[in-house]
Amino acid sequence: MVVATEEQQYSSAFKTSTTGASMATSFDYGVECAPIGVTAKHALLLANIEKRLIMGLSDAINSLAKTPEEYLFCFMAPPQPGDSATHMHEVLLQAFCFEHDIYIIKVDSAEKLSRLLGSSSLQSCALIQKNWSPDHQTELLSKAEDQLVDYCEEHWDSPIKPTVRLPDK
Template identity: 65%
Template sequence: MVIAAEEQRLGKPSAFDFGGVESATIGVIAERALVFAKLENRLIVGLSGAVGSLAETPDEFLFCFMAPPIPGDSATHMQEVLLQAFCFEHDIYIIKIDSAEKLSRLLGSSTMQSCALIQKNWVSDNQTEVLSKVEDQLVDFCEAHWESPVKPIVKLPEK
């Protein structure tokens, strides 16, 4: 069961179009979800950390943010393709973002990071999943593009 939780800390983002044209607002929503998850210690950063965490508890994750692969790094590219397939198989929403640099800067990482996972947030009974407003909006965005053969790329804010 999923319950949308009241989001009070970051305010309400404006509406955006799920229909196809990518707006800057979804990037702000993604940024807020990542920042919240980091503050709440529900964020796994980096490809090796993501793979290890998913191998142990795949049902604990809600989103997988993926930056474009580095050109010419075929080993990392293969790992990322397998990670995406694993996430798809376990109903983890994949959100493709425009830049590993922006992701790394946003998360305060001193090294370049190509992916990040957001863990689900559970009520104390461990049976009810709670979504913040930004997570609920990201779920709506992902559901709108679930069947799309080519996923849209979300542009994270520049700042």
């Protein structure tokens, strides 16, 4: 069972979990009419705050190999030009995610993804773990995650996934 959490809980998680005033106020307005890139940003930041985020291609592959059923989204940025080894890993990771019903969200830039997640090194991949109720019977979705699920469902059968443009800031 999947339950979307209340927007108020979503916003308050950012207010109580962040130390920077600018980060807290940027989530006060909700994500109901936000472009999909802003929605993706909100989902990534919330997962990072809640310690449900795995960053990096190697860490993502290792985590998925152990418990693929624990993950909801896989965000993937394009590899650096000429990096065929990373490209092959990403193609295999996409196939694995598709096989295990993990939503793949292609983003426009590894630089933006890395900056957004506060990584000092370039990250081309990020996984979001599922969030469970205290009794571990119900999967909980934030408003942003619920909207991303709807977006992914719209494009599930597309052979080529659209690229989500992450906000520059």
